[in-house]
Amino acid sequence: MGEAPEIQLRVLSEDEKLNEDSVEQQTNGNQSTTITQQRTYKWWLLMTIYTFFLLSGQSVATLLGRLYYDKGGNSKWLATIVQVVGFPILIPLYYLPSYKSSHTSNITANPPSLLVLSGMYFGLGLLLAAGCLLYSVGLLYLPVSTYSLICASQLAFNALFSFFFNSQKFTPFIINSLVLLTISSTLLVFQNDSSGSTQVPRAKYVIGFVCTVAASAGYGLMLSLTQLCFQKILKKQTFKAVLDMIIYQ
Known part of the structure; x- marks a missing residue:
């Protein structure tokens, strides 16, 4: 008990x-x-x-580019360079205390070789330069409204290339957006902007349309390849890695 x-x-x-x-x-x-x-x-x-x-x-940026052409500018190369000329603004970010701490704590055991990094940055830089040049040609020959709508097709190319390179799945929202963007962009090729005072010939209009679509496709490809490089080559997405990717391009 x-x-x-x-x-x-x-x-x-x-x-x-x-x-x-x-x-x-x-x-x-x-x-x-x-x-x-x-x-x-x-x-x-x-x-x-x-x-x-x-x-x-x-x-x-689009409005300023259109203003440059409307005010008498005709250099496509100058319009190409100014699209990426602001990258030195990012250089002071290298000296932030948060950047230094993240840099010292995120050192990979097997970093890629200098040759691989140079080839990666050079290839993505060429793709970026080609896209900027094509955008400049498209903005030269197209009205701002038409140019902006065609540039929206970049979302479709982002989804397409992300499906192949980054294993992105198609959702009903993505498919709906792709259909609407494709239809709107296709209809624009058959319509000139009659409201403007400067009428563009049909041949130049088609050139501008093709260049803008190609630039949107190239930029979507560059974004997918950039993400793929982060995953397969750099194997990290630290503050330093993102800054290097932007500045070295």
Whole structure:
């Protein structure tokens, strides 16, 4: 009879320990859920900021390029160079404290050789230069509205090349966007902008259309190849790796 209270006390202590463990697990689960939600909010906030900068930057660049041609400019090479001439602004980012700490803590064991890195940056740089030149030709011969709509076909090429190079799956939203972009871009080739005062001949209009579509396809290919290089060659997506990819191109 004397052992019964002891056994009862042991059972109670084990029950209390189980309750404490369950409470601790529930608390940890709530904390992890809160952290995940915070990360989700932060991710969406960053995506919103990046999207705003991207759309505003491309819109301003397109309008300034059209203004250059309308005011008498005729150098396609100058219009090509100015599309990427702002890259030195990124060089001071190399001296940020956060960059230095991430650089020292993300050193790969087997980094790629200098020859492989040079070939990668040179090839992607040539692809970028060709795309910028084709965009300049397209903007020279096309109205801004037509040019902007055709440039939107880059999303279709992004999805296509990402499917082959980055294992991106097609969703109903992506397929719907591809169909709408393809139809709108195809219809534009048969329509000149009659509202403008400077009418472009049909042959130059077609050249501008083809160059813009080719530039959009080349840029979509470059983005997919860049992601593939991060995965297969660099094997990291650190702050330094992204800066090197932009500046060396």
